[in-house]
Amino acid sequence: MADERPARQQTGTVRIAETDGQRAVLAFSGVLDAHVLRELEERLLDQRLRQAGVWVLEMSDLERLDLACAYALLRAVTSAPEPTALTVRGARRNVQRTLRHAGIDAVATIEE
Template sequence: MTADPHHPGQAAPVRITEADGEHTVLTFSGNLDSHALRVLEELLLDPRLSRPGAWTLEMGDLHHLDLACAYALLRAVTRAPEPAAVTVRGAHPAVHRTLRHAGLETVATFTG
């Protein structure tokens, strides 16, 4: 379990669980809201995410996603000259709706 540096003793709502240079898996859990935005933005600066390749966003355990966090994800996905291929897996309907409102559907594939 990766700890949230801003809330010691709590699990981070997002962490990189796999990264091999070509494919990166970000795993989300709990609630990703304005209180977690800084943690998310710091994680999205991780050098493993700056290489072109594929990202999988595992969102099956994510219960709530704030619109500001969804926009941060969109910015991270689209900032590179060669954007990563992004797959969102397991997003609950409310989370999927927030991602859609942010525009992530234009650059990501959604799967069950």
Template sequence: MADTSPQSPQPLPVAITEADAQHAVLTFSDVLDAHTLSELEELLSDRRLRQAGTWAWDMSGLERIDLACAYALLRSVTRAPETLSVTIRGPRRAVQRTLRHAGLDTVAAIEE
């Protein structure tokens, strides 16, 4: 017999792990895809991110990102003040490829 009990929602594979007036760190894991897009966009509009002057994105645990989510990340950077500095740390090659395809390499430093 199939299990029909409600399943708890999966946690968002990105979280703000540190934030103050100068710096914010986002830690990514698992997979970012269409199923997580609206939650990702909501997280990216968090007030704590808007106050920080630098963002560090730890993507070392991110297995895959789809193009829609990469574009959401790009929009969050391009809507921020021009003084914002973004560093992307540790993305896998496939993730890097998607980020570059979306144009994130033009607004953020990608560190392997």
């Protein structure tokens, strides 16, 4: 008899992959949804990000991003004490669409 429970989605993660005081690279993976929103918001408050003037969001391993998490990214960037240059790299089309719905394309460069 087959197991009829729905497959559990892979929980998403965000980690600071690199930082040198001026530039920070955040690596995203899995599925970022309401289950990881609080963790995402806490990660975005990291002092290393507050000091960096350039953020690169590496999203090639990100399968899905919900709108609440996209808004959390937008809030983090627009509330930074200094203007932050933001680049999104490797995002899948569905992730790009969510980012655009949140308005991130107004403050970021989204690379294909």
